[in-house]
Amino acid sequence: MNMQRREFLLASTAVAALAVRDFQDELRMHCHAALNVGATKDEVAEVIFQMATYGGVPCMVEGLKTLKKVLEERGEWKEEK
Numbered sequence: 001m002n003m004q005r006r007e008f009l010l011a012s013t014a015v016a017a018l019a020v021r022d023f024q025d026e027l028r029m030h031c032h033a034a035l036n037v038g039a040t041k042d043e044v045a046e047v048i049f050q051m052a053t054y055g056g057v058p059c060m061v062e063g064l065k066t067l068k069k070v071l072e073e074r075g076e077w078k079e080e081k
Contacts, residue, residue, distance in 0.1 A: 007037040012047050019048045019063035020055035027063060031070040041071055 001009075011034035018027040034044050044067055052060035071077035 004038055008034065008039050011037055011039060012043070015044060015047050016051055019051045020059055022055065022059045022062060024062060024066045027066050028070055031067050032074075035070070035074065035076075041067070041076060 011030060014030040015027065015034055018024075018030055031044055035041065045064060048060060048063040048067060051063065068077060
């Protein structure tokens with residue numbers, strides 16, 4: 001496994017764990033990290049979305065709100081019409 005793929009998997013695991021535990025400040029940092037090592041915004045969103053099964057819909061919604069803030073900070077958020 002190459003280093004970039006390994007970093008992506010570790011970042012995704014951290015995103016999942018933090019989303020399900022509802023640790024939004026830490027989730028924010030790890031969303032940035034995942035994007036920095038090559039994850040797409042859709043991949044990060046999918047990891048958070050799947051956590052609804054484990055932590056419930058409220059933690060998933062808060063996680064997606066945190067991801068939106070991260071994308072806004074990075075200038076990568078675009079409203080879809």
